[in-house]
Amino acid sequence: MVIASILSQLLEDIQGMILSLASFMVTFFPQLAEGFLVTVQIFVLTLLFSMPLGMIIAFGRMSKIRLIRTLSKVYISVMRGTPLMLQILVVYFGPYYAFGIKMGSGYRFPAVIIAFVINYAAYFAEIYRSGIESMPVGQYEAAQILGYSKSQTFFKIILPQVFKRVLPPVTNETITLVKDTSMAFTISVAEMFTIAKQIGAAQTSIMPLMAAGVFYYIFNLIVAFVMESLEKKFSYYR
Amino acid sequence: MGSKLLEINHMKKGFDGKGVLEDISLSVEEGEVVSIIGPSGSGKSTLLRCATMLEQMDGGELIYQGQKAAWEKTDKKGNTKCVYATKEQMRQIKKSFGLVFQNFNLFPHYTVMKNIIDAPVSVDKVPRKEAEERAWKLLRQLGLEDKAEAYPFQLSGGQQQRVSIARALALQPKILFFDEPTSALDPELTVEVLKVIKELAKEHMTMIIVTHEMQFAREVSDRIIFMEQGLIQEQGTPEQIFSSSNARVRDFIGKMNA
Ligand SMILES: Nc1ncnc2c1ncn2[C@@H]1O[C@H](COP(=O)(O)OP(=O)(O)OP(=O)(O)O)[C@@H](O)[C@H]1O
Ligand SMILES: [Mg+2]
Numbered sequence: 020m021v022i023a024s025i026l027s028q029l030l031e032d033i034q035g036m037i038l039s040l041a042s043f044m045v046t047f048f049p050q051l052a053e054g055f056l057v058t059v060q061i062f063v064l065t066l067l068f069s070m071p072l073g074m075i076i077a078f079g080r081m082s083k084i085r086l087i088r089t090l091s092k093v094y095i096s097v098m099r100g101t102p103l104m105l106q107i108l109v110v111y112f113g114p115y116y117a118f119g120i121k122m123g124s125g126y127r128f129p130a131v132i133i134a135f136v137i138n139y140a141a142y143f144a145e146i147y148r149s150g151i152e153s154m155p156v157g158q159y160e161a162a163q164i165l166g167y168s169k170s171q172t173f174f175k176i177i178l179p180q181v182f183k184r185v186l187p188p189v190t191n192e193t194i195t196l197v198k199d200t201s202m203a204f205t206i207s208v209a210e211m212f213t214i215a216k217q218i219g220a221a222q223t224s225i226m227p228l229m230a231a232g233v234f235y236y237i238f239n240l241i242v243a244f245v246m247e248s249l250e251k252k253f254s255y256y257r
Numbered sequence: 258m259g260s261k262l263l264e265i266n267h268m269k270k271g272f273d274g275k276g277v278l279e280d281i282s283l284s285v286e287e288g289e290v291v292s293i294i295g296p297s298g299s300g301k302s303t304l305l306r307c308a309t310m311l312e313q314m315d316g317g318e319l320i321y322q323g324q325k326a327a328w329e330k331t332d333k334k335g336n337t338k339c340v341y342a343t344k345e346q347m348r349q350i351k352k353s354f355g356l357v358f359q360n361f362n363l364f365p366h367y368t369v370m371k372n373i374i375d376a377p378v379s380v381d382k383v384p385r386k387e388a389e390e391r392a393w394k395l396l397r398q399l400g401l402e403d404k405a406e407a408y409p410f411q412l413s414g415g416q417q418q419r420v421s422i423a424r425a426l427a428l429q430p431k432i433l434f435f436d437e438p439t440s441a442l443d444p445e446l447t448v449e450v451l452k453v454i455k456e457l458a459k460e461h462m463t464m465i466i467v468t469h470e471m472q473f474a475r476e477v478s479d480r481i482i483f484m485e486q487g488l489i490q491e492q493g494t495p496e497q498i499f500s501s502s503n504a505r506v507r508d509f510i511g512k513m514n515a
Contacts, residue, residue, distance in 0.1 A: 161363075165355075165425075168380075180365065
């Protein structure tokens with residue numbers, strides 16, 4: 020009897036929670052959706068710039084010139100070895116503390132993008148590098164014997180195969196990025212997490228954050244789906 | 258026999274101060290089939306890699322069709338090293354030879370057809386249509402006409418090696434080098450690849466073949482070279498080598514046939 024009543028109580032609680040989550044979603048959907056748009060912007064811009072920048076840094080990391088190699092190595096190690104949150108703060112406040120330049124609040128969003136791009140470029144650089152270095156030397160030698168130039172070898176033979184090899188780790192990084200966008204709240208950029216937190220504080224409710232969680236989750240389902248289709252596209256050869 | 262296609266004079270090569278090729282001189286005439294045999298570590302692959310310029314030699318001379326690819330130069334301090342022809346000359350020289358690798362090194366992301374025509378089209382600027390016609394001819398010749406649209410991973414090792422031979426032939430080289438073309442293959446697959454090479458020999462393709470297949474070397478070669486410790490210890494016709502009085506040669510052939 021006691022167990023039964025506890026169970027029915029629990030069921031009611033869960034139902035209540037789902038109902039209030041649903042009603043919350045309806046009420047605050049416009050605000051959250053606006054935040055979500057900013058989240059998507061951070062995501063897209065970060066990928067757009069950090070992926071090519073990562074390629075350049077990967078080349079630097081493998082350069083014949085020692086100085087460039089060392090610089091790239093230090094860069095990667097600092098970017099990966101310090102918190103992204105700290106990097107966001109440094110990019111945002113850096114101009115003021117270093118040069119006394121006052122940046123307006125309009126600098127918040129660009130600061131977030133810069134911080135994300137330079138951080139993610141370091142991760143992508145390492146992924147590309149290990150992809151390029153995993154290529155068997157026989158591919159280069161075959162190309163050399165057949166008379167391909169260095170750049171033909173890289174763009175026709177090596178790079179397409181590297182794409183396929185780096186797809187799984189790039190997927191991981193991309194999924195992490197979706198979640199990392201929430202760190203923009205550090206400097207109050209009005210992306211989804213920041214907004215959810217504000218509404219939650221005003222209403223003393225956990226629901227806004229839960230709702231944001233649902234958004235992030237669905238976003239990542241989409242990302243995973245896109246990446247999976249890409250991997251399928253590349254599965255015509257082994 | 259025709260003209261001299263390849264001439265190697267006093268080729269030397271070491272790795273980290275350890276001599277691998279001590280002093281190799283060798284010349285190959287048009288239409289000749291030369292097999293190189295010898296124990297593991299004797300420098301056979303290194304010789305092919307230096308001849309095909311995958312590896313830089315330390316000393317000596319390398320000449321293709323009378324055109325110098327590499328030669329010795331002594332600097333002011335009296336150190337001798339090898340210098341190579343200019344990039345422009347090298348492009349020309351490289352057209353004279355092809356190399357078939359032990360593990361094929363096909364491009365996995367290209368179909369068989371693309372593997373064969375891509376270099377002629379994008380390196381030699383052969384019109385695509387002509388390159389394809391050439392490729393079909395090779396595919397028929399090598400018994401692969403139903404594999405043109407397959408990817409390398411869909412082929413057996415023997416088929417892959419035949420594709421890599423077709424890929425090399427598509428550039429119409431004067432000399433074809435083979436480095437143990439069948440040692441990654443099962444015995445049944447070995448037979449089909451050796452058959453292809455024998456047919457090329459019949460058509461008087463000039464070939465230099467590193468191999469452990471003694472019977473094959475005996476059948477296909479005009480000349481067999483026995484290498485040991487970075488030197489050519491003995492060379493001659495198959496009859497001469499297989500009835501050699503040199504104990505090392507006899508030992509080696511005996512062991513390989515056992
Ligand atoms: N890149 C390299 N760096 C250092 N040593 C090397 C390198 N390539 C070859 N060697 C050494 O040179 C020697 C000759 O090697 P090579 O591969 O030419 O022999 P091989 O006659 O082809 O032997 P196998 O029959 O086993 O293929 C070996 O002692 C090998 O360890
Ligand atoms: Mg070898």
